[in-house]
Amino acid sequence: GAVVSQHPSRVICKSGTSVKIECRSLDFQATTMFWYRQFPKQSLMLMATSNEGSKATYEQGVEKDKFLINHASLTLSTLTVTSAHPEDSSFYICSARVQYSGANVLTFGAGSRLTVL
Amino acid sequence: SQKIEQNSEALNIQEGKTATLTCNYTNYSPAYLQWYRQDPGRGPVFLLLIRENEKEKRKERLKVTFDTTLKQSLFHITASQPADSATYLCAPDSGGGADGLTFGKGTHLIIQP
Numbered sequence: 441g442a443v444v445s446q447h448p449s450r451v452i453c454k455s456g457t458s459v460k461i462e463c464r465s466l467d468f469q470a471t472t473m474f475w476y477r478q479f480p481k482q483s484l485m486l487m488a489t490s491n492e493g494s495k496a497t498y499e500q501g502v503e504k505d506k507f508l509i510n511h512a513s514l515t516l517s518t519l520t521v522t523s524a525h526p527e528d529s530s531f532y533i534c535s536a537r538v539q540y541s542g543a544n545v546l547t548f549g550a551g552s553r554l555t556v557l
Numbered sequence: 558s559q560k561i562e563q564n565s566e567a568l569n570i571q572e573g574k575t576a577t578l579t580c581n582y583t584n585y586s587p588a589y590l591q592w593y594r595q596d597p598g599r600g601p602v603f604l605l606l607i608r609e610n611e612k613e614k615r616k617e618r619l620k621v622t623f624d625t626t627l628k629q630s631l632f633h634i635t636a637s638q639p640a641d642s643a644t645y646l647c648a649p650d651s652g653g654g655a656d657g658l659t660f661g662k663g664t665h666l667i668i669q670p
Contacts (some may be wrong), residue, residue: 448598474657483662484601485644520653528613533600535652540606544654 442468442538446549453524454557461519461552464535470536475507475548478531486529490517490534524556561661563647569667571581572655578632580647588652590623590630595663596646605632606650637668647661 443466453459463473473490488498496509503505506528508520521528533551537544560583570576580590588609593601606628607614607623610613620633634641644665648658 444600470653476657484660486657486659487609488655531598535600535657540603543606543608543650543652544600545591545603546593546658547603551598551600553598 441546442466442536443515444470444473444534444536444547444549446534446552448496448552448554449550450555451554452557455525456523458520458522459524459554461521461532461534463549463556465515465536468536468538470517471514473511473515473517474535474537475509475519476533476535478533478551481547484533487532490515490519492517521554524554526556529554559632559659561585561646561647561649561659563664565662565664567665567667569669572639572668572670573638574637576634576641576666576668578645578647578666580630580632580661582628582649585628585649587649589650590621591648591650591658592621592630592632593646593648593660599618601646601660601667604645619636634666639668639670640664642668 445464471492476484477485487502488496490496490509490511492511511517535546535548562581589606591606592604595601607621618635622631644663646660663670666669
């Protein structure tokens with residue numbers, strides 16, 4: 441089945457540094473990938489839609505200069521949290537749409553737990 | 558504004574009983590209603606979807622119903638097991654396929670042995 445591989449699974453960094461999270465579609469091509477963020481005991485919040493070969497589209501309230509998204513190939517999207525601060529500590533999850541019974545459902549990566557000290 | 562409501566309090570069910578989870582939505586006209594399972598520290602996993610013209614869908618011990626008049630979907634797990642303990646998320650889907658999904662807060666289901 442369609443698998444999305446995400447890494448690192450956990451990252452701890454100092455405040456002010458940048459962190460890159462990679463999301464790869466294995467055995468399928470994803471022209472579009474979706475990045476979500478989840479705070480403890482909260483729902484998944486869609487941050488941005490990553491489009492292969494073009495600019496990402498960001499949800500309202502998400503700073504595009506803070507969360508840089510690059511989707512340079514049909515199997516790789518990256519999210520870079522720039523100048524990270526403790527409030528950016530969260531669980532970041534990527535996903536892609538895959539076909540299921542004539543519809544499109546989301547297949548998710550395992551997530552990346554970011555802790556900013 | 559659009560809203561998705563799930564009973565976000567923890568739902569405690571005794572092993573062997575049927576667990577019923579509710580998803581209500583406002584200001585959506587979904588072509589599908591999707592259900593996902595999320596375990597702690599993991600990404601969600603797709604479970605089932607039901608189309609707007611379907612009343613009920615089953616998959617093994619799972620059953621989903623969809624009432625577009627009530628704007629509600631019910632998710633049932635029969636013969637529940639402790640391994641079913643997880644957070645269950647619902648998402649109305651317009652069916653376009655190009656957009657990300659918006660999820661409810663989820664219901665934390667605990668199956669007690």
